[in-house]
Structures are given as structure tokens and as C-alpha cells.
Amino acid sequence: MPHSQDTTPIVLTIAGSDSGGGAGIQADIKAISATGGYACSVITAITSQNTLGVSAIHPIPLEHIESQLDAVFTDLNIVAVKVGMLADSEIIKVVADKIRQYQPKHLVVDPVMVATSGDLLLETNAISTLKQELLPLADLITPNLPEGAALIGGAVPQDEDQMGAMISELRALGAKAVLLKGGHLEKDDNSNDLLIMAESSELISAKRVATKNTHGTGCTLSSAIASYLAQGNRLHKAVYLGKQYISQAIANADKLEVGQGHGPVHHFFCGHTNVR
Secondary structure (H helix, E strand, C coil): CCCCCCCCEEEEEEEEECCCCCCCHHHHHHHHHHHEEEEEEEEEEEEEEEEEEEEEECCHHHHHHHHHHHHHHCCCCCEEEEEEEEEECHHHHHHHHEEEHHHHCEEEEECCCCCCCCCCCCCCCHHHHHHHHHHHHHHHCCCHHHHHHHCCCCCCCCCHHHHCCCHHHHCCCCCCCEEECCCCCCCCCEEEEEEEECCCCCEEECCCCCCCCCCCCCHHHHHHHHHHHHCCCCHHHHHHHHEEEEEEEHHHHHHHHCCCCCCCCCCCCCCCCCCC
16 A cells, blocks of 8 residues: 655654754754654664763663664655664664665765764774664765764864865765765865765865854754755755755854753754744
């Protein structure tokens, strides 16, 4: 029997919960909703965190991650999947197995290793599992500079030339495309991301916004891209639309007053009037 939701662009986010609401599954659901998708979720870990940092991480038992995945995939017509925080090797294996089993049309992997606050969110021995099991299944992976360096075992690039020097090693990870995010190059006037396709690469540029409220930017961008893919956009256009969305969400971040540290971006900068 055909799914009755075939016209609804359903996006699954598989990620950790952020109790502060700025990153993780909460940011994903907001970004997917704000960009026109329908969000469902599988929670892999519960973090105790706020805008000041992460104070505890509680991984969800594997059988519960598995049962969540089976529950959503057997009922909902999931077109795109975004994968965020996977705390350890066993969780990565379960998620990769289920992606292979259900074969969603699009897979975006944000290889979350370090929070904006600097807290480590992925056990170091899990990086090799991520590279073996999950990254080769992805249409797009979206590492920031420290994550990109960790994936290829290199130094964190300090400029665009050093970003460019990572292209062949990042391609060798096996994903169809890589979006290497240059947000950490804070001395640059622009926030430049490098979109690396199989045969070509290009710089996607946006004006850098001076704000400390950047909590959840990576989660938000990868979820927006997954949402645009679910709506039928080609990868290249979905990445461009996602970059436009996150740039606006960052530009409007200071309209929100949330927390005392790195506050969240403004996911609903369109159409929400309850800001100061």
C-alpha cells in the first residue's frame, strides 16, 4: 500500500538531545521545520548541556536506538536522513546497519566530534568506525575544520590554501560529496565553505557575522540541507539553500536572548515576532 505521506518531505534526524535546545536534535527539528520539511527523530544520547557547555552525556541503549529506527522507517516515508552525534562505535554500527537496511534516498552525515564549547562528543576510537561504516554511505558529509582534520589524521587548516590541500584525502573517505566548513577561520571577513564533489570543488562564501551566538550551527546547516534534499533539490542547490538559511539564522541570532554563553542561532528568523 502506498504511503499517504508521499507528498510530505519527511526528514529523519538521528542525533543527540541538547537540553539547552540550541544544538542536537532540538536544532535539527527546528531547522527542518523552518525550511519546509517534516521532522522525525531518533535520539542516540541525552546530553546535559546549555550555552556554557556539556556537563554529562548518557548514550541511549542500543536496543532502544534500534527500535526507534525501526519504528520510524517502517511507517514514515523518510526521504532524507541527517545523522549527527553518535557517541560511540556500537551506536555508529547500529545506525549504519539500519541505513543499509532501509536505504533512504538521501543521507547527510554531520560528523559531530566537538561541541562549539570545545567539549568532545565522540570517543576517539569511534572515528575509525565512522569512517568504515557510515561515511561511505553518505551523499554529503559536513565536517568543520577540526573534524575534517580528525577524519584524515592531519593538522587543522589555518587558511583556505590548507583547506584546499585536504581535498583528495577528504574525497578518499568515500562520501559522494564533502562540505568542509571554514567557520573556524575567524580572521577572514567571509565564512567560506569548500564544497568538494567527485570531479570538482568550489568555494561557497557568505559574509561573516560578528556574534558569539553560534551554538548549533553545524546541526542546523546539515539538517537544512537534508530538508532541501527531501524537497527534491539536487545536492548542489540544497547546499546553497542551506548555506543561505544558516547565514540568515546566524545574522538574526542576537535578536534572541538565550543563556549566558554561546547562544543559539535564530531558526525561525522568518515570521516569528516574539523577539526583542
